[in-house]
Amino acid sequence: MKVLKLSAQGLPQSWITLEQAVIHYAADDVRWEAGAQIAVFRGGHNAITGLQSIITVNSIIGTRGVPNISPFSLRPGLTNGKLFARDRNICAYCGGLFSELELTREHIIPFAQQGVDTWMNVVTACRSCNHRKSSRTPEQAKMPLLFTPYVPSLWEDFILRNRRILADQMEFLTAHLPKNSRLSAQALLND
Numbered sequence: 001m002k003v004l005k006l007s008a009q010g011l012p013q014s015w016i017t018l019e020q021a022v023i024h025y026a027a028d029d030v031r032w033e034a035g036a037q038i039a040v041f042r043g044g045h046n047a048i049t050g051l052q053s054i055i056t057v058n059s060i061i062g063t064r065g066v067p068n069i070s071p072f073s074l075r076p077g078l079t080n081g082k083l084f085a086r087d088r089n090i091c092a093y094c095g096g097l098f099s100e101l102e103l104t105r106e107h108i109i110p111f112a113q114q115g116v117d118t119w120m121n122v123v124t125a126c127r128s129c130n131h132r133k134s135s136r137t138p139e140q141a142k143m144p145l146l147f148t149p150y151v152p153s154l155w156e157d158f159i160l161r162n163r164r165i166l167a168d169q170m171e172f173l174t175a176h177l178p179k180n181s182r183l184s185a186q187a188l189l190n191d
């Protein structure tokens with residue numbers, strides 16, 4: 001279970017562990033909370049009052065400090081995990097749904113023809129389609145793409161980075177997605 005950490009202004013910063021969240025609370029860095037309370041940590045007893053210190057952690061927190069991610073400069077890093085999540089584990093050539101182990105990062109314009117390793121030139125493909133297409137373009141291989149690639153937005157990137165997002169965190173993130181996003185709440189419900 002991860003906590004969605006945002007800047008005080010509400011821009012996503014990172015997924016952090018409950019323990020990391022507690023440190024933000026203890027340091028009085030938390031400016032606001034959203035979502036539900038997901039954990040309670042009990043500390044020591046105050047020597048004078050005898051009261052036990054308690055920190056409750058919410059699923060979404062806004063923290064003090066200078067944001068380290070700008071939504072305008074960010075180009076999300078490309079990983080196989082995020083790529084497969086972007087394409088919902090569906091092969092772009094045969095349309096089959098596969099487990100991650102059976103999937104590959106497929107370069108639409110192959111390296112052999114000066115293709116590059118960027119979000120816009122990669123799709124998810126099953127091993128057999130990747131093998132069949134080989135070092136050809138979709139046109140040359142007569143294997144048309146069933147869907148087009150895209151560069152995830154900052155908000156989409158945060159969805160792609162975490163496979164176990166809590167319902168209230170998902171609601172918060174999807175509220176910022178464009179209507180045509182493949183990661184929209186409706187699309188995810190149909191999974």
Ligand SMILES: [Zn+2]
Binds near residue numbers: 125126127128129130
């Ligand atoms: Zn396939």
